[in-house]
Amino acid sequence: MVSEARRVSVVDDDESVREALPDLLRVLGFDTRAFSSAAEFLASRWMPRTECLVLDVAMPGMSGPELQTELKRLGRTIPIVFITAHKDENERLLLIQGGASACLFKPFSDVALLEALDGVFS
């Protein structure tokens, strides 16, 4: 769609999401990789190149917000769109205040996802 696809990484321990979301993002024109855990993402070569992170909140091991903190500590300022299966407005608010670009409750529509990413890249 665009000359150079934006690089969006997906980190989620849930297999359904990890399979479905990258396909959708690609269809929407993003360059995408998916990771099953924070550790896997941090270890990958994609990490430094990632322009936007679609990040699950609750994961075994390092959680989404913990990964966010770790990235900050590493000096990486990657915009983050949190996704969570736990619908809690307070938690969402905290995440936004914590510097997240957006927070989507699962299940979310392709429109909502696109809006969030537009917000990041506009």
Added chain:
Amino acid sequence: MELGRVLDTLPGMVFSAYPDGRIDFVNKCLAGITGSIEGWPKRGVWPLAAPPGEAMDILRNWRAKLSLGEPFEMAVPIRCKDGKVALALRCNPLRKCGKIAKWYGRAVDVTTPEIDPVREDNYFQRVVDSIPVPVAVTTPAGDVEGLNQPALDYFGMSLEELQDWKATKVVHPDDLGRTMNDQLEAHKTGTFYNVESRHLRSDGAYRWHNVLGLPLRDVDGTILRWFHPLIDIEDSKNAQKALVERERESRFIIDGIAGMIAIFSPDGALIGGNQQILDYFQLPLNELNNWATNGITHPDDLQVCMDSFMGSIITGEPYDYETRFLRSDGVYRWFQLRGLPLRDAEGTIVRWYGLLTDIDDRKRAEERQRRSEASLADAQRLSKTGSFSLNFATNEILWSAETYRIFDVETSMPITMEAIMSRLDSAGVATVRDVINRSRETSGDFDYELRLFARDGSAKNVRVLAHSERNAEGQQELTGAIQDVTEGRLAEEALNEARSQLSYVTRVTSLGVLTASIAHEVNQPLAGIVANASTCLRVLVADQPNIELAKDTARRMVRDANRAAEVIVRLRALFSRKPASVEALDMNDVASEVLSLALSDLQRRRVSIFTEFDRSLPPVSGARVQLQQVIMNLIRNSIEALESVQQQPRRLTLRTTSLGDEIVLSVQDNGVGFGPTGPHNIFDAFYTTKNEGMGIGLSVSRTIVENHSGRIWASPEEDGGVTVSFALPACQAKNIG
């Protein structure tokens, strides 16, 4: 001898004597008087008409006068034919070469020619009669010779009767012996005497007299008579007796006073005290006088004592102070000391009388009272409860300090009904009016609440408990307590608020846990489905549809939908109460399923989960859902126990092991533990206190476990946490289900 004849012819009586007193010569005239006494001049001794003792005295006197060597006169009683004559001897010494060789003397008969008995008696009588007190005249031998008129009047007897006084009751029988002795003694020595004795008056009453014995002597010192004035001392005797009696009575009073009496000299020295003071200290008076130094005064009071007492001694002002004195048993007791000076007619202080009153009991009572008042004030302060009383007869309103504080009124302010009413809202005014109207007439109890407004306008809730009745004086009175319940009300409201919040939270939590579990488990596959569907649609509507991708997404959608359906089925089973079906179960599977439901909750609460599953477990026979309820409950309890853990990571370990013939599942946490009650009755306690949430407590868990022929227990961990485990018998038939 010529001289002798000359002398013999002289009409007067002359004699000569040696210096040692022996008679040398008497002329015929002198010898004629004593004619009947043969040869006396030859013996050289005057033939004295006196008892031997008296005669010896006269002779001693005679020689004594001779030895002085000066001319002298003396009277001597001489025996003669008619009895006796009193001769007055006038003697002159004859000196040779400066030494007295002889005495020459002339004797004059002072009896016969110079003394007229009749005239003399009258003379005495007149003198004696002129004395206004009774007088008795006695001979040197003690016989009553005469009495004056006052004496005759007093006794109402004749002279003859009275001459026999030793045999009658004229002198009180108790005094007679003493009187006679004294008289005898005095007459023997010839000295003045003075004796007290009772004498019978004409009316039959004995009266005390001071009887004097006054010897009447002639020129030579010979006692001729004794005069005995009788001085009536009955009245003074009575007065004296009365004085003694009064003294005794005073003493009795002083000793009878319920207090200690001390008598001081004007300079403050202790000179007397009653029995009580001696009894109290068990010390002699002279020791008590050292009260400032001998330790009987309490050291702390010594200064006050010295200042007060010595101050009064100096100024003469009465003193009144309090001090502690050491009782003989070693106990100090409080005394009030009051003293007054006794002054004479000139106003000079002659004595100090001090009264020491034991006020120890009163003092202690005062102290108790003071303490109890202080502790009451403290109690009122602490409990924010004041007291008050309203006397309807006097309209007097009394408040305790705390009541002032509650009303926010200065303690110096007079309290009036208006002042009280001004602090109330209209409802309060009506309430108080009603209470006062009712309590004015009748006895009763009142319990009401008011809103008080402080000076700054802030409001207070007070509860008033009051009681009206007649007091000891018969006056109608309303007394009561007023308690500031503002904080109590606030606390109650806060508690109610907290309760409702808690119940809301609990409800939301239990629902929330359920919905969160459902939502999380369902939302994951739903997220996948929605993403896949979106992808599918976008792929299909593209100019060149990517059919393969569309197929993939469709396939994934079916899978995820099934997965979501499974979750729903599983949750419904867990939260429903449908009868359990018994099957052979792998405890690891059962635990994993529960863990997957609780996972999101655990993650959200920052609880790290560790699983230690024994993969070679034999199956157990049981109802899956029931066992899952037990495990879920154990996890939920652990989550709550971990809630307050802040300083360290929250850990929850789910463990399965095989122990002999049993399969054991344990849930371990590092939470707050059992608390003070210990692990013994948590399976009961939780049933009653935490019968909410999942709807099952530990007691239900126990019931379930025991229904599976298993057992459940809890044990504390060293890090403060708890491990709760249950064990079920391993299933022998491996092929069940």
